[in-house]
Amino acid sequence: MKRINLLGISGSLRTESTNTIILRAVESLLPENTSFQIFQGLDEIPHFIPGVEDPHGVVKFKTALRQADGIMICTPEYAFGVPGTLKNALDWTVATGEFNEKPVSAISASPLHTGGDKALASLLLTLTALGTVRNENSALSIPDSKHKVEIGSLTDKLTISLLQKQLDNLLDLVGRH
Numbered sequence: 001m002k003r004i005n006l007l008g009i010s011g012s013l014r015t016e017s018t019n020t021i022i023l024r025a026v027e028s029l030l031p032e033n034t035s036f037q038i039f040q041g042l043d044e045i046p047h048f049i050p051g052v053e054d055p056h057g058v059v060k061f062k063t064a065l066r067q068a069d070g071i072m073i074c075t076p077e078y079a080f081g082v083p084g085t086l087k088n089a090l091d092w093t094v095a096t097g098e099f100n101e102k103p104v105s106a107i108s109a110s111p112l113h114t115g116g117d118k119a120l121a122s123l124l125l126t127l128t129a130l131g132t133v134r135n136e137n138s139a140l141s142i143p144d145s146k147h148k149v150e151i152g153s154l155t156d157k158l159t160i161s162l163l164q165k166q167l168d169n170l171l172d173l174v175g176r177h
C-alpha cells in the first residue's frame with residue numbers, strides 16, 4: 001500500500017495558536033500508511049515580489065508542498081480576511097503551481113460565533129485561483145474555538161468528528177487523484 005504524506009499549514013504564528021492545536025489533533029486521527037506534518041517556517045517567508053528568485057524560506061515551503069499528496073490548512077480570520085502571512089505564502093506559488101491539482105482541505109477557526117467564515121470564503125477563492133482539487137466537503141469553519149480547546153488539545157467531540165470527516169474526504173480526494 002502506497003504511503004500518503006499530508007501537510008498541515010496553520011495560518012497563525014502564535015505559540016499557543018488554537019488553529020495549530022486543531023491541526024495537531026489530526027495526528028491522532030490518521031489511518032495506517034499516512035503521515036501528517038505541520039509546516040514550520042511560514043515566518044521565514046519574505047514578502048512576495050513577482051519575478052525574483054525564490055529566497056530560502058520559499059524554497060523550503062515549495063519543497064514541502066511538492067512532497068505532500070494532500071494539504072490541510074487551518075487559519076484564523078484577521079480583519080475579516082486571511083492573515084497576511086498565509087496569503088503571502090500562497091502568492092509565492094501562483095506562478096510555479098505547487099498547489100495546482102493538489103487536494104486541499106480548508107478550515108477556519110475563530111473564538112467568535114462566525115467561525116472565521118469570511119477568511120474561509122476568501123481562502124477558498126484563492127485556492128480556486130491556485131487550481132486546487134476540492135469538493136463540497138472540503139471546507140469547515142469552527143466557531144467558538146477557544147471553548148473547544150483545553151490545555152493545548154482539541155477536546156470538543158463534535159469538532160473532532162468534523163475534523164475526521166475533513167481528513168477522510170481529503171484522503172478520498174488523494175486516492176482518486
Ligand SMILES: Cc1cc2nc3c(=O)[nH]c(=O)nc-3n(C[C@H](O)[C@H](O)[C@H](O)COP(=O)(O)O)c2cc1C
Nearest residue numbers: 012014017018019076077078079080110111112116
Ligand atoms: C489583528 C486581529 C484581527 C482579528 N480579526 C478577527 C476577525 O476579523 N474575525 C474573527 O473571527 N476573529 C478575529 N480575530 C480574533 C482571532 O480569531 C483570534 O485571535 C484567534 O484565536 C486567532 O487564532 P489563533 O489562536 O490560532 O492564533 C482577530 C485577531 C487579531 C489579533
